[in-house]
Amino acid sequence: MRRLNMLLRLSRTTTGLIAGAAVTLTLAVGCTLEFGGGASVVPAVEILRAEGTEEEAAGDATVEVAGYGNLNGRVVLEGAIPSLPPLVSGSLKDPNVCQVGVILEKDYRLVVDEASGGVKNVFVYLARKPPGAKSAEAGEDQSMVFDQKNCVFLPHASVVQTGETVQLVNSDPIAHNVNLKAKSNEPFNSVLKVSDTVGVPYTYQRSEREPVRIVCDFHSWMLAWQLPLDHPYGAVTNEDGSFSIPDLPAGEHEFQVWHEGRKLLEHTVTIAPDETVEETISVSAASLAAIPPNPRPRTVVLSTRP
Missing domain, CATH: 2.60.40.420 (Cupredoxins -  blue copper proteins)
Structure with a gap:
């Protein structure tokens, strides 16, 4: 089976849940989604945290502290x-x-x-x-x-x-x-x-x-x-x-x-x-x-x- 990997980067404004994250889509030929020529794919999505995202998320959150x-x-x-x-x-x-x-x-x-x-x-x-x-x-x-x-x-x-x-x-x-x-x-x-x-x-x-x-x-x-x-x-x-x-x-x-x-x-x-x-x-x-x-x-x- 052939595998096709694509790397997409989502901007911070795209979604508040995975802002700045790298998303890897793995397309497996011969599965369910229809493509031209009879091929079909099922995308498997893997979320990879981009550098700097963790601290941005921590800083942007509204958190109550004891003092x-x-x-x-x-x-x-x-x-x-x-x-x-x-x-x-x-x-x-x-x-x-x-x-x-x-x-x-x-x-x-x-x-x-x-x-x-x-x-x-x-x-x-x-x-x-x-x-x-x-x-x-x-x-x-x-x-x-x-x-x-x-x-x-x-x-x-x-x-x-x-x-x-x-x-x-x-x-x-x-x-x-x-x-x-x-x-x-x-x-x-x-x-x-x-x-x-x-x-x-x-x-x-x-x-x-x-x-x-x-x-x-x-x-x-x-x-x-x-x-x-x-x-x-x-x-x-x-x-x-x-x-x-x-x-x-x-x-x-x-x-x-x-x-x-x-x-x-x-x-x-x-x-x-x-x-x-x-x-x-x-x-x-x-x-x-x-x-x-x-x-x-x-x-x-x-x-x-x-």
């Missing part, structure tokens, strides 16, 4: 602060702006508070929108500025909301490009003009499972991370490793702990209504020392946007 609580935490280093290879050395391109001393001083790959052992620039977040999630509070202008100063991206690590405008600007008197390597969103790779304080807007339309890597193809050491989420349950640690995530639905939550290109661990927290949980998350020196290198660019995009 909401807060999480205050700190990410701390276990052991001695590891040393990393220098971010830059020797002569650099555009040395009048890209000064070695300034770049080394602003090396954000590993920032540890010597007094407390707190680790800066660690992402702590829920990979999926939990049932009963509150909506993120919209700011007055619902936008953030992503800048380039002295050949360093600022801020180095940030959480942004889907639908929020990220204004890509360039404070340096030399050209940079922003190569934003999103997976679930439209990639962006374009030159920003010299001293462009107006910049170019970019908006994440979908949540990402991991922070998005951003590089400048003109200056290989430039690196930053942005995590777009469709819920408010994510944070980046401060100078002392502290973070705060309010208004979590009561229940058990599994947080992703992520730093410089890789997941360090998962950390489970149980939230009780109207209470604040205090958590310390310890990470090993070996895991922080294993920062993957920023690969040198192979392609430089020379197009500019008005």
